[in-house]
Structures are given as C-alpha cells and as structure tokens.
Amino acid sequence: MAFAHQTDAPQPTKEDQQWILPKLPETAGNPLSDASVSLGKTLFFDPRLSRNGNMSCASCHNPSLGWSDGLKTARGDHGKLLPRATPTITNVAYNKILMWDGRHPSLESQALGPMESKDEMNTDFDSVLGFLRSNSGYLDMFKKAYPDEDINKFTMAKAIANFQRTVVVNDTPFDRWLAGDKGALSRSQWRGFQLFKGKAMCVTCHSAPNFTDSGFHNIGVSQFGGSADDVGRYLIRKVKVNKGAFKTPPLRDIANTAPYFRDGSSGTLIEVVDHYARGGDDKTNLSPNMFPIELNELEKQDLVEFLYGLSAAPRSFDVPRLP
The missing domain is CATH 1.10.760.10 (Cytochrome c-like domain)
Known part of the structure; x- marks a missing residue:
C-alpha cells in the first residue's frame, strides 16, 4: 500500500517549490569533510x-x-x-x-x-x-x-x-514530484497534500521546507506511566504556554519511524491522523492550534497516503568497521 499508486497527480505549483530541501546549511567552525x-x-x-x-x-x-x-x-x-x-x-x-x-x-x-x-x-x-x-x-x-x-x-x-x-532523505516520491516527475505521487497522495496545506491545517506546524516550524506545541497527547509529569519545553523555558509542549518533528521518512509522538502512543499513521482529527485527548494547556477537524474516511486515508509519499524506500547502509 505504501508505495503503490496511480501516476496521475497534477504538476506542482510555483508555491509548492518552497518544499524543496535546500543544500545543507554551512556550519561555522566545523566544516563538512x-x-x-x-x-x-x-x-x-x-x-x-x-x-x-x-x-x-x-x-x-x-x-x-x-x-x-x-x-x-x-x-x-x-x-x-x-x-x-x-x-x-x-x-x-x-x-x-x-x-x-x-x-x-x-x-x-x-x-x-x-x-x-x-x-x-x-x-x-x-x-x-x-x-x-x-x-x-x-x-x-x-x-x-x-x-x-x-x-x-x-x-x-x-x-x-x-x-x-549527512543523514538526509530528499528522494521521496514527494521530492521526485516536486522535481517534475508527475507520476511520482498518486492522486490520493496529491489530495492528501492539498488537505495537509488546507482543511487539515497540518502546515500550521509542519511548515516548509522540512515539515517543521521548529516550535513547541501541546498537542494533547495523553499522559501515562513515567511520562505523567513530563512538562516538556517548560523545563527549559518556564512560560505557561510551554507546559506539555514538545518540538514539532519533521515528517520526511515518517512511515519508517513508527511509533509516533514523544511517548510512542500511536503505532500507525492512521492513529496519528485520528488524534489530530479529534483535536487531541488531554485538553490540559492544549495548544490553540489543536481543535477537532471533521475529516471523512477518504480524507484521512488521503492524508496517510501523502505521509507515505514523504517516505523513502528502505535502503542498505554499510556499518563501519571499528578500529
């Protein structure tokens, strides 16, 4: 299901080009070699x-x-x-x-x-x-x-x-579609991208180009077990809005990184979409960006398919020989 699709997505718009990953940023005092x-x-x-x-x-x-x-x-x-x-x-x-x-x-x-x-x-x-x-x-x-x-x-x-x-993923179906391969995304994945930017409002926090705003949000993940007293960003910056707020993760390769959320409480991408659709679970100090969104089953599936489209196929990796 993850990578099987029809080749009929419309071409990306000029605005969509903002999602293209730029070159690796320069690092002062530690150049790559x-x-x-x-x-x-x-x-x-x-x-x-x-x-x-x-x-x-x-x-x-x-x-x-x-x-x-x-x-x-x-x-x-x-x-x-x-x-x-x-x-x-x-x-x-x-x-x-x-x-x-x-x-x-x-x-x-x-x-x-x-x-x-x-x-x-x-x-x-x-x-x-x-x-x-x-x-x-x-x-x-x-x-x-x-x-x-x-x-x-x-x-x-x-x-x-x-x-x-150097651990970079920039060759997902979505990236290939942005580069001009119209057949890289399915129609379902393209619809999911439109929902992502629009009705589902995912882009509010998962912004271009790396699908994160680098911000901190309380998304209403239920507290449980050893994480019950984990107040997140509030440990670092003691402002009320930061209680229970955690950094927005980037989304490329997300299909390969289950389970999800900072406590691993969602095991599948459809569970993640359902969580956002119901506006979170724990309403304590909930981010104002979190509220219920009416999504039908097709829309939820399109969003999931889009997230698969943000993920690269598994690849081999050579583990180094230790000296």
Missing part, C-alpha cells in the same frame, strides 16, 4: 564510547529503523526505560533546535548529550579519551579530520555531528 564524516560515522557506531561498552549512538538511532529504535520510549544504560521516544536523526542538519524540549542549540551540543547523561550512555570520558588516544586507527582518523585539534570530547562531538548532517 570526508574525513570528519568518516570519523563521526565510526564513533556513532562504537559502543565503546559508553561506560559499559553496550550502547552506541546507533543503539537508539538504527539505520534499519528509520534512524530511530522502533520503541515507544527509549532504553538507556542497563536497559533503563526512558520517558520519551527516540527522535529520528533524518534531516537533522536542517533543525534549528534539537531534542523534544529544545535543550540543545546545535548538533555538536546534542552529540554530547547522551554521552553525558547518566541515564543513557553514561560515558566515562577520561576512559574513553584514553582509549581513543591510544588506538592507532582512531589516532589516524582524528589527525585527518581535525589535524590542528586535540582528541577531546569536543572534537568527538564535532565529528559525530558532521556524520549526522
């Missing part, structure tokens, strides 16, 4: 960066699971159940602020977050840096990537951030 990306990729998949040697960045951001983990909420050090779902790193280079509560202003900052957290990788930096400085393979990789810098947690973070910047 083959060497830094290769180093970052290797570090990303190395469980030896964690205190117990059993977790890597890829443990939660698995390329075969849409660069997420397929779980309702993440698992941390010693399998500890964490209160929030693992966000995908797909197209994270375009994000202006990171994490569900926006506590990291850059990918470099975010890369250190799980390592510094006692609940996640719980990294012993003295031990890890000693290992990296004594490993001939890593010594060579760091020298090539950052020849004028020491091996420290900041150069580690820069390399990991640069690898994450």
